[in-house]
Amino acid sequence: MQQKTTVLDEKAIQRALTRIANEIIERNKGIEECGLVGIKTRGIFLAKRLRDCIEKIEGESIPVGERDITLYRDDLTFHTNSMEPEVRGSQFPVDITNKKVIVVDDVLYTGRTVRAAMDALVDVGRPSSIQLAVLVDRGHRELPIRADFIGKYIPTSSQERIAVELLESDNNDQVCIYKNE
Numbered sequence: 001m002q003q004k005t006t007v008l009d010e011k012a013i014q015r016a017l018t019r020i021a022n023e024i025i026e027r028n029k030g031i032e033e034c035g036l037v038g039i040k041t042r043g044i045f046l047a048k049r050l051r052d053c054i055e056k057i058e059g060e061s062i063p064v065g066e067r068d069i070t071l072y073r074d075d076l077t078f079h080t081n082s083m084e085p086e087v088r089g090s091q092f093p094v095d096i097t098n099k100k101v102i103v104v105d106d107v108l109y110t111g112r113t114v115r116a117a118m119d120a121l122v123d124v125g126r127p128s129s130i131q132l133a134v135l136v137d138r139g140h141r142e143l144p145i146r147a148d149f150i151g152k153y154i155p156t157s158s159q160e161r162i163a164v165e166l167l168e169s170d171n172n173d174q175v176c177i178y179k180n181e
């Protein structure tokens with residue numbers, strides 16, 4: 001049996017994203033030469049929400065791209081009936097060369113997804129800097145990676161699971177911890 005605890009509801013997620021948007025603007029002294037890149041799947045939804053928050057604050061839009069990091073993982077997921085990795089596409093509305101790129105993801109855990117995202121980014125351009133924004137940092141890093149912008153730090157045990165649900169993909173906005181009892 002699993003026990004579920006909701007740690008962020010819809011309003012808390014919105015407050016966290018508004019805070020992250022303000023921190024991105026503050027750290028970069030505006031949004032000139034900046035772009036957001038969401039890691040598929042939920043990272044792209046969060047990146048679009050951050051774009052909307054930033055636009056409300058700054059009065060101008062920031063470009064949003066998306067990157068599928070499947071082929072860059074050191075633990076590839078394969079189709080059930082083949083040895084072909086499942087790739088879900090990427091797009092960039094602008095060239096990222098010499099831009100400040102803010103990678104956006106839902107949960108930072110071991111750091112392997114972020115490492116793969118950085119590898120995937122430098123294959124399409126050479127940003128002047130790469131920053132990381134996550135909704136949740138749960139600890140347990142296996143690589144020396146840290147987030148620049150964090151919605152909420154939620155220390156967890158390795159037996160717990162963080163589930164981020166977003167309206168765009170799950171018809172609900174919440175972050176929950178699942179614990180095995």
